[in-house]
Amino acid sequence: MTANPWDELADLDSRSKEQILDLLRRLDDVPRPARRHMRVYADEYAGHLYKRIPAHTFQCCLCESTAQNWDHCHVHNYVRGPLCDPCNVMEPRWHRDGRFPWYFAKCPGCAP
Known part of the structure; x- marks a missing residue:
């Protein structure tokens, strides 16, 4: 897991549904770069x-x-x-x- 969840968007293929949902929840808290x-x-x-x-x-x-x-x-x-x-x-x-x-x-x- 990186400090900026926006950086994690490039690697969605290897993630489970739960991991993707967790990432989406964390994106709400970080301004869009x-x-x-x-x-x-x-x-x-x-x-x-x-x-x-x-x-x-x-x-x-x-x-x-x-x-x-x-x-x-x-x-x-x-x-x-x-x-x-x-x-x-x-x-x-x-x-x-x-x-x-x-x-x-x-x-x-x-x-x-």
Whole structure:
């Protein structure tokens, strides 16, 4: 048994039903890691002026799928974070509706 149960998912064929159920119960207690080809965004560019930086190496800040775009404040031009295409399309509506206030506060010009 490894320290991180997510690492055990690769070896399910040799496990009994009881071992798999135990693993699934332990997975509930451990945060899902980033996909191997993506980095979890840690606000590296938050508060910086927007520029073209490849976003596809990061997870979407809102849904954890592969990001394709850098979301930025169009008023102040500061980066908020990487978003996937669906979240990037919904972002204006969510901002207007007051959803994800922690995310929109990443722009220093918009922060309360």
